[in-house]
Amino acid sequence: MFIDTHLHLVERNRISYPWLKDAPELNRDWTYQEYETTAKRVGIEGTLHMEVDCAPNDIETENAFVAELMARPGSLIRGAISSARPEEKGFTAFLDHLDPKVIKGIRRVLHVVPDDVSQSDHFRENVQQIGKKGLPFDICVSQRQLDLAIDLADACPNTIFVLDHCGVPDIAGGGYDDWAKSIRTLAKRPHVNAKISGISAYTTPDWTLDTLRPYVEHIIETFGWDRVVWGSDSPVCTLNSSLDQWMAATQALIASASETERTAFSRHNAKRIWSL
Template sequence: MRLIDTHLHLIYPDRLSYPWLANAPAINKPWSVEAYWAEAKPLGIEGALHMEVDVAEADIEGETGFVLGLPGIVGAIAACRPEHPDFPQQLERLLALGEGRIKGLRRILHEVPDEISQPALFSDNLKRLAEHGLTFDLCLRADQLHLGLDLARRVPEVTFVLDHCGNPPISGAGLDPWRAELKSLAALPNLRAKISGIVNHCDAGWNAETLRPYVEHVIACFGWDRIVWGSDHPVVTLTGSLTSWVEAIRQIVGAESPENQAKLFHANAERIYRLA
């Protein structure tokens, strides 16, 4: 079963600035596309969407333009600043870089005050994505999921993709209250869920059974037509590896029909991010 990775981070410190990496020493080094494909291709990954890596604001357009020229990158989800009045101009500049290969935008919300996404300016700016067919990825802590719910309600014309299953605290509080909040999010028809980025919430020594109740709850809430898969590489290496994550997710859904597995691993990504 071939895979499309909807959440690949590439890090090139010689070209771009990543201020947050100073607080993440384990991955504060180059992560090249060549090194990624050396591990990814034998696992059946055939294409990858680059997910913005929270570069310094001045490097947003530089990052987007650069990654679109790298091998195997089928599109980019670019960083943006919808809280700024000049967002419409930023959006036009980003779209000009991609010639149809900008598939969505993301503003990381778990590293900024909750108030950033609440003003009308933020949601009004996001409404502009609809006319271009762009998605908006939601990156929130588990205790912030209400912010995503509010934002998706205010901008029903845009498709939102919840990153990392809503970041359940697997090694902490566990399933609750994350489980009920995820169900509330899934009730909104313009929300999708990305099964990614959960192994870094696990203690060392996790396995497929550690992750199974979280993955299965996401699938039960969103259904097989509203989920995509992503690696979250290289963040996945904090407690595992790209290989161990791919092996685990294949094991978790291995009893499902080939049609459902195809939806998770590539077909939904092709449709939601307009790759086909």
């Protein structure tokens, strides 16, 4: 049984997602009911909702939406990783206002803003505040920005980090060597974890297990079984697969792991990192 640490739900009649206009394959509602049907079939026992880079003035609405879903009897949702703007004034007040029963972590997508955003003293001081609140910070960067992730981790040694999507490797473009070198460097930071989540989206439609295997194995080798978690990245994973295909691929890729290793990866690490 798995905890899915990276579920996106889209509710367009209530929340605005400006980026969706440029992603026609994803530009529709993605409901909890649709996800739950597949999740219960493939062995997902719980999930964290990952913010969907909604319009800034809809962040509180998105968190309230997740809270409502959590309150449903039998809900799989265990909490929310909230969107945030650590680069802006008033962030401390925003952080203090969050409901700890709902909000389990914070994310600011960094590949959609200038590189210098995460390098400012103000941003880093606020990421340090996130750590003082006991909340992990998800790092969402493109492969070329992995050095920014390393710098941010070094600037905030007391904040727990989780690298999304294996660092978004350019699998389709064949950029393995540069990615692997950066990952090895980042993994030396013991307060950084890695999320193996929906990386089929970064390859070509004709991918196979052997396409993904070097990336998954390198993440596990460098971070170790105690610092890796699983995520679906649904619905983004549907760009080149489906939720059940991504789960099947994951199961095949970790088939040789011990029971202790599988349990750590599939759920125990997530419970520890996000205090579930």
